[in-house]
Amino acid sequence: MATTATESSPVKEYNGGGTAAAPTKTTDGIEQDNSLKHTTTNISLSPELFEKLYLAPKVPHAVEHATQYANATPLGFLGFVISTFTFSMVLMGWGGASGLPAVAGIFFFTGPVLLFLSTVFLWIQSQFFPMxxxxxxxxxxxxxxxLQLPTLGLADAYPNGGAASKEMNAVIALYLLVWGFALFTFWLFTIRINAVFAGIFLFVTVGAWVLSGAYWKVSRGDIKAAEKLQKGGGALLFVVGVLGWYMIFVMMAAEMRWTVNLPVVDLSHYWRRTDVELAAMENEKMD
Known part of the structure; x- marks a missing residue:
């Protein structure tokens, strides 16, 4: 049997600061590689945890891309919630607040900036629904x-009353009405994810329709009814803001590895699994 003759320096130092055993030679002149081997360990997220973190169903291509980058969903939620919370409190007139030009910045540099960045990152991560x-x-x-920037002079196109004109407020009412239908469509898809996310879309859908009614009442000259609807819409959006803050905290707590498991009332188990999801679970079992 061949005996081993070890080199005088069996340990080799690498530039990264790590060390590994240097190759040794047998008496037959055969070099043996004693260097450390790097192995990769895959950490699999359960479908429930994945949906809590990314607010989307767990499918193979989404998991592959999502785990390579930081979770961008809370970033977009943060911009949405800050804007919605501020907007709702102004609508309800808290502390005598009135008018939105003073906080027009949230409509351009708070909500949209964070939401746009999140949209791009989620597109890269193949996260379809949150994108x-x-x-x-x-x-x-x-x-x-x-609409909140008087410097643009949008109301000047309506000489009879400007921003308080029947025509302009009727146009905004129709615009918010369409947004309500768009939000309702999204709500239909959230009822498969979790109750908190579905609640956000339910209240924001109703809130959009209520605010549409407020603008419609202004166009009809019924200011008292418009004020009531405006406060009602603000209250609904305030609930949206509260649920949104809770959802952000849940996602950040999970990302920061807090030991608390805050409930979001998972709704996915009430729905039949798709072929793609079943295939993903089978692949995880094989791994």
């Missing part, structure tokens, strides 16, 4: 924010 959500709210805040 759609962030993109939709991004363009909403941008378009609605333009």
């Amino acid at each position: 759609m959500v962030c993109g939709m709210f991004c363009v909403f805040w941008l378009s609605f924010g333009l």
Whole structure:
């Protein structure tokens, strides 16, 4: 049997600061590699945890891309919630607040910036539904924010009353009505994810329709009814903001590895699994 003759320096130091055993030679002149081997350990997320973190169903291509980058969903939620919370409190007139030009910045540099960045990152991560959500709210805040800038002179196109004219308020009412239907469509897809996310879309859908009614009442000259609807819409959006803050905290707590497991009332187990999801679970079992 061949005996081993070890080199005088059996340990080799690498530039990264790590060390590994240097190759040794047998008496037959055969070199043996004693260097350390790097192995990769895959950590699999359960479908429930994945949906809590990314607010999207767990499918193979989404998992592959999502685990390579930081979770961008909370970033978009943060921009949405800050804008919605501020907007709702102004609508309800807290502390005598009135008018939105003073906080027009949230419609351009708070909500839309964070939502746009999140949309791009989620597109890269192949997260379809949260990408759609962030993109939709991004363009909403941008378009609605333009209405709050008096320097643009949009109301000048309506000489009879300007911003208080029947025509302009009727146009905004129809715009919010359409947004309500868009939000309702998204709500139908959230009822497969979790109750908190579904609640956000339910209240924001109703809130959009209530605010549409407020603008419609202004166009009809019924100011008292418009004020009531405005406060009602603000209250609904305030609930949206509260649920949104809770969802952000849940996602950040999970990402920061807090030991608390905050409930979001998972709804996915009430729905039949698709072929793609079943295939993903089978692949995890094989791994």
